[in-house]
Amino acid sequence: MKILITGGAGFIGSAVVRQAIRDGHSVVNLDALTYAACLANVAEAAKSPDYAFEQADICDAAALTRIFDTHQPDAVMHLAAESHVDRSIDGPGAFIQTNITGTYTLLQAARAYWEGRRQPADFRFHHVSTDEVFGSLGETGQFTEETPYDPRSPYSASKAASDHLVRAWGETYGLPVVLSNCSNNYGPFHFPEKLIPLVILKALSGKPLPVYGDGSNVRDWLYVEDHANALLTVLQKGELGRSYNIGGENERTNLQIVEGICSILDEIRPVNHPHAELITFVADRPGHDQRYAIDPARIRTELEWRPSVTVEEGLRKTTEWYLANEGWWRPLLERDGVGKRLGVA
Template sequence: MKLLVTGGAGFIGSAVVRLAVARGHSVVNLDALTYAACLDNVATVADNPRYSFEQADIRDRAAMDRILAQHKPDAIMHLAAESHVDRSIDGPGTFIETNITGTYTLLEAARAYWVAQGRPSSFRFHHISTDEVFGSLGSEGQFTEETPYDPRSPYSASKAASDHLVQAWHHTYGLPIVLTNCSNNYGPYHFPEKLIPVIILNALAGKPLPIYGDGSNVRDWLYVEDHADALLLVVQQGAVGRSYNIGGENERSNLDLVRSLCGILDELRPKPQGSYADQITFVTDRPGHDARYAIDPARVSTELGWRPSVTVEEGLRRTVEWYLANEGWWRALQERSGVGERLGVKS
């Protein structure tokens, strides 16, 4: 199968690229190389004859038309997006342009390409989204594919809009789409502005470990390589027009998660005195902070046979070990704009 992966130099996209190439697929990695992208993420496959790279912006229709006509993919896996909630609070315009306008432009290019190819029923436009489009849960329940959309941040609103566009292009134009909504990802190559890498790297640097509010916000944590496995399964076997929720079945409060990370660091890189947990600091919550996310992955499990293989305890240990072994990777990224700063405090 020949895949065009947008955002393939990012965190989740690069995991998809690495796994797809390892499984024998041909992959075209399309990435604009904005601040959160890093070609080192795909260095292990860069010389593989089944891999190629195109630097382009999904808002550039001419570039999208050229790339599709040249490479003739069997499927598009659309992961390119602005994804950091805090940055969306400070600068929502970029999220509207990339996540909404960019998805629209890519959809139109994909539709034109699909029509030019004779409308093959085997073609897929796979849109990868987030559970944040569903809003916030109370202490009980889980998001299903039928949960009404209720986005609370500029980021989640822009992703919700892109989900609706993809569904509309299927119902109006017949474009063969599949859609997935995932829970919080973590693992190797996670850009160092997100919670888990922030905690690891601040701990190592002796800095405060910031936790929003009282740390009671709950997330369902999905190891990124499990997610990549699910995405490749959906693009090949998912039913056209169907959406699938992909979750890790690993709910943890932010405070419990940070304490777990501190425990692993205490074991693997102990401090001269005390615990890394001594550095935990509670900070003012961000505006519109959702209380709890939890995914019900029953559909993808029942219909496609997928289940997460990595527990959060195992995944966190793997992640900490990876950051300890890859200091050169994360130190270079810490120099990029906004990394290490408190963002998302505008109101």
């Protein structure tokens, strides 16, 4: 299968690119190479003759038409998105442009391509989204595919809008779509502004480890390589028009995650004090959702997929990866906004 993957130089997208190439697929990686993208993420895949790269913005209709016509993919996996909640608070316009207008433009290009080929039955448009579209949970309960949308940030609102567009193009125009909504990803190649890499790198430099509020916010942590495997499963086996919630079955508070990283570093990179002494509680993010939790019953029963990496295993693998790959993350610390507190407006 030849797959057009948007956002393939980003964190989750690059994991999908690497896995797809390993699985024997051909990949066209379409990425605008904005601040969070890095072609080093796909260096392994780029050695394959089945890999091609196109630098383009998903808002550029002419570029999308050329790319579809040139490469003639069998499927689209749409992962290109602005995704950092804190940045969406400071600058929501970029999220509206990329996540909503970009998704619309991509849908139109995919629809024209699909219709121009007489609507092949095996074509797929897989839209990759987030559990944040469902809002916030209390102490109990889980998000299912039937949970009403209740986004609370400019980021989650823009992703909710993109989900609705994809469903509408499936219902109105018959475009063969599948959707997925995932829990919090982590793992190798995670851009340093996100919680887990941020904490690892600050701890290595002996700097304070910022924890929002009291650290009680709960997330369901999904190892990125597990997610990539799930996404390719949904693409190939998912029922058209259906959505699949993908979770790690690893609920932890933010404070537990930070303390876990500190314990790992105490063991493998000890200093003269426990790393947990660096934990510093800071003012909470505006509109910070309290808890996310995924009910993965549908993907488990219908597609026979479930995660393979526990959060303890994943945190250790991730921490060890950052220790071994300073050459990857060090240059990224110079990019716009990295290392600064965002989203306080």
